[in-house]
Amino acid sequence: MPRPILATVHTGALRHNLDVARERAPDARVWAVVKANAYGHGIERAFEGLRGADGFALLDFDEAERLRALDWRGPILLLEGAFEARDLELCSRLNLWHTVHCTEQIDWLAAHKTQQPHKVFLKLNSGMNRLGFTPTAYRAAWARLNALPQVEEIGHITHFSDADGPRGIAHQVALFEQATDDLPGERTLANSAAILRHARGALRGAGSLAADWVREGIALYGSAPDFPEHSAAHWGLLPTMTLSTRVIGVQQLQAGDTVGYGSTFTASEPMRIGVIACGYADGYPRHAPSGTPVLVDGVRTRTLGRVSMDMITVDLTPVPNAGIGSEAVLWGRAGNGALLPVDEVAHAAGTIAYEPLCAVAPRVRFEVGE
Numbered sequence: 001m002p003r004p005i006l007a008t009v010h011t012g013a014l015r016h017n018l019d020v021a022r023e024r025a026p027d028a029r030v031w032a033v034v035k036a037n038a039y040g041h042g043i044e045r046a047f048e049g050l051r052g053a054d055g056f057a058l059l060d061f062d063e064a065e066r067l068r069a070l071d072w073r074g075p076i077l078l079l080e081g082a083f084e085a086r087d088l089e090l091c092s093r094l095n096l097w098h099t100v101h102c103t104e105q106i107d108w109l110a111a112h113k114t115q116q117p118h119k120v121f122l123k124l125n126s127g128m129n130r131l132g133f134t135p136t137a138y139r140a141a142w143a144r145l146n147a148l149p150q151v152e153e154i155g156h157i158t159h160f161s162d163a164d165g166p167r168g169i170a171h172q173v174a175l176f177e178q179a180t181d182d183l184p185g186e187r188t189l190a191n192s193a194a195i196l197r198h199a200r201g202a203l204r205g206a207g208s209l210a211a212d213w214v215r216e217g218i219a220l221y222g223s224a225p226d227f228p229e230h231s232a233a234h235w236g237l238l239p240t241m242t243l244s245t246r247v248i249g250v251q252q253l254q255a256g257d258t259v260g261y262g263s264t265f266t267a268s269e270p271m272r273i274g275v276i277a278c279g280y281a282d283g284y285p286r287h288a289p290s291g292t293p294v295l296v297d298g299v300r301t302r303t304l305g306r307v308s309m310d311m312i313t314v315d316l317t318p319v320p321n322a323g324i325g326s327e328a329v330l331w332g333r334a335g336n337g338a339l340l341p342v343d344e345v346a347h348a349a350g351t352i353a354y355e356p357l358c359a360v361a362p363r364v365r366f367e368v369g370e
Contacts (some may be wrong), residue, residue: 004246004277006333008043010370013048015313020236021216025190025199029054031077033217034063040283040358041241043067043254047366049240050220055097057215060089068094070240077121080131081105088112101124101131109150109233117152120145121188124158125180126172132158138179155186155212163193164226186212192219193226194236223353226341235302239339241357242332243284243364246325247296251318259313265290271318272316276328279310283359284330286334288349295329296322298336331356366367 021030032053033039038046043066044293050056055075056067064076081099082088085108087235091098092114100106101123109118122142125132133141145151161170178190186197190199196205218225223238224232251274253259253267280286284307292303294312296319303311316322327335331342342353349356 002122002365002368004248005282005363005364006244007366008244008369009045009130009236009366010048010242010369011048012051012241012335013240014046014054014220016238017220017222017240017363018050018052018216020219021195021214023194025214028190028199028212028214029225031055031075031213031215032220033057033079033215034067035059035079035217036358037063037353039221039354040360041082044070045366046240047072051086055213059095061087064090064094064096069184070232070243070281077274079211080107081120084108088118090120094367097121097155098157099131100141101125101133102115103141104147106141106144109145112150114150117150119153119155120151120287121155121157122185124156124176126158126160126175126179128159128161128172130159131132133137135175136305139183142183147215153185153190154183156180156183157188160189160191161192163191164195165299167237169194177241183277188213188215190214191277192217193227195219196224196230218354221357222341223343224341226339227353228347232341232343233339239332239341241342243278243282243330243360244332245277245328246333247274247314247322247328248277248311248324250323251275258305262306265305265313272320273304274314274316274322274326276314277310278312278328278330279308281309281361282364283361284312285346285356287351288345292348293340293344295327295334295338295340297326298329298338300338300340352358 024279035055042095045071057077076096079096095262097119100120123132163169170194222237224230253271255269257267259265278284286307290304294314299319302317331340346353
């Protein structure tokens, strides 16, 4: 039989989380963000759960081609736009909308020969300071794009830096309003944190400002963008991936016995431990410390010692009947319905949910379920 580790993608949960965005921003259309191979879920596996989206947003032409191969004929937005001039041919062939965030991309469009004018989103750097035109340069960039016969329509896009925290979005919304005032075109602003925390306030009442499109990313995949302040359950999100495996070994420890490389865990009393078939080569974070939560037979327990390449040791004290073959859930939904949010595992490892979801290794088998 194959090694027992398995990643299950829950299409029903994806549909549910997409509906959460619609409920939070009822006047907007929703981009389902599927960059990084749908945050590690796999575009082909996630597509059935996401096909109700109004459009897909991503980074790579390969991912756009895969969506078109799935017979998706709706909008696809390249969030970083073209990387070189010849990419515009692919934009035309695949009928992609694309972001324009620098003068070089405008230069490429001006020199591009096409029978099919492009739909673009002009990016404002409203404070994130990664990509985009500054507020003082924005209108000149828009005017130049608007004069190009290669451009059919210009939308407006920015990205919030602090939507998940106390600083919020008001300062960036104000800059966006000022830069785009009276300019035609669709607007897209809100990321997952803004959808959940602000869509019923500043964004929902802003008319055309943010009612055109919102961009649901990590929330689509069952993670709270503002964890640990709020949990996924607080926002009504469901886990979209379960990483599960089995207990493959059991050891009985005495007080003073140590566990794993570096002997970083020492038993203070007699205890029973299990070894599960998962490790950092499967994408589990190596730096997850002792005490990281895990479910064994649907019961919450903890990891012990260092994560190895292929194995993790877990405390079986709360699960005295567990043994060889018992289910172990690293994150997601156990067979008895118990949930372990990926946010908790990531937080224990000093990272965010994006990382473990995207890091699941090619050697891990995937299946699609509800």
